[in-house]
């Protein structure tokens with residue numbers, strides 16, 4: 263081969279504006295750093311440390327052995343939709359028609375994308391809390407909508423406030439996107455506040471997208487399903503999943519429950535882009551719903567022990583930390599160090615080998631906070647707390 | 661609550677009152693008090709380790725022995741069971757339904773020792789009609805713990 267032909271001409275690839283406008287994860291540098299350091303204790307995860315309960319894995323294995331390897335109906339296996347309808351009725355007293363009001367999706371992630379694409383037109387505004395799950399804004403943007411962040415604060419337990427929502431409504435507002443229990447804050451919403459948001463949605467005829475993936479992971483409080491509030495089923499796109507409660511992140515199964523027209527529209531997009539959710543994943547999800555919730559209850563009890571340990575530990579270090587009542591995150595303030603969240607996370611990683619996620623990755627109001635996931639062993643949590651104590655004592659300004 | 665404390669101790673007998681207090685949100689003094697009381701009334705019998713003896717030089721043989729009893733006048737199963745469980749060789753003794761009446765877990769240094777125990781002691785106890793000895797060849801899971809360490813599952817270190 264001659265020298266000339268060995269030289270590859272670099273072809274500039276065309277990347278769509280759509281992709282370009284998505285902000286790369288704000289903490290690229292942090293991720294690069296992370297991959298270069300070994301032996302860390304990570305409070306940076308976003309998933310359970312349990313493996314999927316055995317009865318669920320077993321059901322999926324059996325289905326594979328039996329050769330259940332074909333496509334399912336676009337909307338999801340009929341038995342699964344039926345069981346899901348029963349489940350939602352039992353849990354929240356809401357009636358969803360399994361044939362027209364439920365759609366099985368590739369996690370809440372896909373359901374979020376479909377919901378936006380099915381309901382937003384160019385320039386439609388979507389109100390959402392800041393800080394919140396990283397995918398929310400991007401999904402709105404991909405659907406040509408405009409995310410309108412509403413600041414939430416530690417002082418009000420990171421709840422989004424109905425009056426603030428109303429103040430941000432314009433003629434272009436189409437939807438309110440809420441996700442409680444919250445990633446990253448661990449906040450839950452009180453029923454009273456949700457009722458107020460429902461009133462705003464009704465008054466301005468808005469759709470509420472409610473991401474309730476963490477609904478099972480609440481501690482000492484009851485989860486209120488937004489769609490179960492009076493007259494709200496017609497206004498709500500309920501997004502739920504199996505990833506967190508059943509420790510099934512890798513299976514990629516979730517669902518959307520919504521009025522018929524919305525599900526029809528979402529199913530159209532899903533049909534052309536996804537066909538259907540993996541069959542074994544759906545079999546596993548069916549078993550999760552049918553198999554009872556004993557293992558869920560055990561996992562929740564276990565998370566709660568670690569939650570109490572980490573919150574107490576963070577407070578003893580002198581970091582202010584509001585009481586997270588849901589999910590598996592604590593969201594302490596690190597303002598006393600004078601560092602930005604990203605500086606804090608980077609320095610903590612290099613000096614003490616503890617990984618946490620800078621709050622700023624989740625929005626402007628996350629600045630000054632870090633997300634600590636306590637879905638990791640108690641001994642690791644205790645060791646991480648020791649290292650953080652050393653670190654904070656060294657840099658404390660106030 | 662006591663139940664919360666017991667659950668924690670059952671999965672880790674070494675959890676200290678201060679750790680348990682942090683995990684439950686109870687005051688440490690209360691935790692200590694409840695543990696003391698549970699020890700006194702024998703709700704907590706003992707704290708021990710689960711050991712995989714196969715990994716040691718120490719030879720240990722285990723056998724399950726099914727025991728059929730002859731109902732006797734004036735002597736209940738409880739007192740026959742007591743005659744059996746007083747032997748230190750009997751690690752666990754249960755009254756069960758089905759083919760046998762008692763199920764006894766026996767340990768010894770070798771098969772011979774267990775065989776001796778069964779033929780010299782157990783079968784001579786008044787009321788014991790029949791025994792069936794099943795030597796344990798391999799232990800897969802003990803008290804909820806899988807003997808051979810399962811492979812550690814790798815998670816992404818950071819997920820947003």
Ligand SMILES: Cc1ncc(COP(=O)(O)O)c(C=O)c1O
Pocket residue numbers: 308368369370371372395441444445473475502503504505511514515516820
């Ligand atoms: C708030 C929130 N919504 C949705 C998801 C995605 O869930 P799924 O695994 O169902 O796609 C996550 C995952 O971290 C999350 O934290």
